[in-house]
Amino acid sequence: MTEIDKAWTMFRSAELVYDQAAIEQALDRLGAQISARLADSFPVALCVMGGAVVFAGQLLPRLAFPLQFDYLHATRYRDGTRGGEIEWCALPRGEVDGRVVLLMDDILDEGYTLAAVKAKLLELGAARVEVAVLAEKELGRAKPIEADYVGLMLPDRYVFGMGMDAYGLWRNLPAIYALKED
Numbered sequence: 464m465t466e467i468d469k470a471w472t473m474f475r476s477a478e479l480v481y482d483q484a485a486i487e488q489a490l491d492r493l494g495a496q497i498s499a500r501l502a503d504s505f506p507v508a509l510c511v512m513g514g515a516v517v518f519a520g521q522l523l524p525r526l527a528f529p530l531q532f533d534y535l536h537a538t539r540y541r542d543g544t545r546g547g548e549i550e551w552c553a554l555p556r557g558e559v560d561g562r563v564v565l566l567m568d569d570i571l572d573e574g575y576t577l578a579a580v581k582a583k584l585l586e587l588g589a590a591r592v593e594v595a596v597l598a599e600k601e602l603g604r605a606k607p608i609e610a611d612y613v614g615l616m617l618p619d620r621y622v623f624g625m626g627m628d629a630y631g632l633w634r635n636l637p638a639i640y641a642l643k644e645d
């Protein structure tokens with residue numbers, strides 16, 4: 464099977480978890496909540512690359528107040544479905560010292576990535592870090608971090624679409640799918 468055939472087989476056997484309309488609704492709600500809380504704080508809105516690129520791209524136009532945009536890149540799953548050590552690929556270019564930071568990520572799963580990123584930003588001098596995620600996975604156990612804004616709740620399945628990859632593929636899908644379970 465070619466890589467393209469494998470990608471289509473994976474997509475066709477996946478289950479739809481949230482369609483585009485449900486995601487748009489969640490984004491509208493998040494935009495309103497964040498605008499109500501952060502409108503006067505002139506935050507640095509930080510995108511955790513790469514998975515958050517779609518979420519950040521769709522959330523930012525819903526934030527109708529002054530902010531500055533920056534990104535950092537941390538990865539723990541790479542192209543697999545299990546998390547490992549965090550690899551820091553890029554830290555924010557601009558200053559976060561003394562600033563309110565709005566951290567945007569696609570998914571809060573076990574929470575190790577966002578806990579480490581938040582700790583790093585506080586270490587860099589951020590005055591406050593608020594965390595917004597498109598989706599959080601329901602694990603039924605405590606996590607090292609809580610998000611301040613959560614768009615959608617997810618079952619404990621490996622999901623992809625809306626910036627999230629399945630073996631490096633399908634970040635471009637406008638909906639969220641769960642990989643077929645073996």
Ligand SMILES: O=P(O)(O)OC[C@H]1O[C@H](OP(=O)(O)OP(=O)(O)O)[C@H](O)[C@@H]1O
Pocket residue numbers: 511512513514515537538539540541546568569570571572573574575576577627628
């Ligand atoms: O809560 P956790 O269990 O730590 O997992 C969440 C992290 O996993 C994904 O990143 P990933 O490491 O897959 O890198 P990517 O953003 O490049 O896909 C996602 O973007 C989160 O940052």
Ligand SMILES: Nc1nc2[nH]cnc2c(=O)[nH]1
Pocket residue numbers: 540570572573620621622623627628629
């Ligand atoms: N693509 C993707 N990345 C993740 N990172 C942590 N959990 C997940 C998941 O279910 N899917």
